Amino acid sequence: MVLIPKKVCELTDILDNVLINDKPRPYLGLSSIGGPCRRSLYYSFHWAHHDSISQRLQRIFSTGHFMEDFMIASLKNTGYIVSREQEEIIGAFGHVKGHIDGTVKGIPGYEDEELLVEFKTMNDANFKKLKREGVRMSKPVHYSQMQMYMSGLELKRALYFAYNKNDSHYYTEIVELDKHFVAEKERSIFNLFTDELIPERIGGGVSTWHECRFCNFKSICHDGAPIARNCRTCVHHSIEDDGRWSCALSGQDINVEEQRKGCKDWEIEPTLNGET
Structure with missing residues (x-):
């Protein structure tokens, strides 16, 4: 058997596994709302966790x-x-x-x-x-x-x-x-925006449930990873009409880039600490 040169293997590893910074969408995609877990939609909409992709x-x-x-x-x-x-x-x-x-x-x-x-x-x-x-x-x-x-x-x-x-x-x-x-x-999406509690976990709340094992939000939902810090995970945000978000402290709308950055007055949205 002919061995593949080590340098070629290294190149393949780089081309497969180097991470790309993929910013979360500023909206909830209609292509994603048909899944079984409303909790993951809540996390996604609030930018609660962000992974780069390979x-x-x-x-x-x-x-x-x-x-x-x-x-x-x-x-x-x-x-x-x-x-x-x-x-x-x-x-x-x-x-x-x-x-x-x-x-x-x-x-x-x-x-x-x-x-x-x-x-x-x-x-x-x-x-x-x-x-x-x-x-x-x-x-x-x-x-x-x-x-x-x-x-x-x-x-x-x-x-x-x-x-x-x-x-x-x-x-x-x-x-x-x-x-x-x-x-x-x-109705389900409306409730996602208006309910005071984060949706329940699926699969009886166990991390080994098949749809949880490869979920992008498993680390924060089951493994105790910290919630990302941005305006959407902050207690001071409000969801407004016309795709807008606002801040209770400034009394102003906050644009997408401002939402990503957050500020020094960030406090975690209590629902994101939910244990349901």
Whole structure:
């Protein structure tokens, strides 16, 4: 067996594991609200913890973006009309946002109807599970994302378009708007902004629960790591309409960069010390 030179191994390690500073979004993404844990959404919205991401993980995200262009080209080259790419959807007092992949017209059976289109890439195991169970069961986060987008655009249906990264096969599924599902999600998000207590932990509160093991917020939720210091974790903040945040001490709105920096008068928001 030929050994790989040590310097090459070192290069691979650098390219895979060097960390990239990825600032948290100033809003809660519609692409994230379909998960089972509302507590993680609370942490995310309040910037309670922030991890840098590896270059390898960044490449995975980038691959999805590259393939989105490829899949759009597949539709257009077959004669379908794709438009409204990256159009923004805004909800919940301006604090929840999302950007659609686009809409499509001309799909067989729905030739005269504009459909939301959502592009996803996945490995073979997830792709096979998707084919067996459908998007609602196998990819509930994606299903939720499409429901909120359809509601925001007043569309009745979506085309879910998945790509198998192992063998380049496609999977497509038509998803119908579910107004009751959307209403429940909207209530859940409203309560996330207005409840006085942080949402409960899932999985009986144990850190070994499968969805907790790889959660970005496990260190603060289960392992006792300190809460990040910024305006959103401070007791003096208020959540305002139109995507704004304000400070009770200054009586002024605070912009995103000011929120990131915080100030010397920072005191932890009591809900972030919750033990529920």
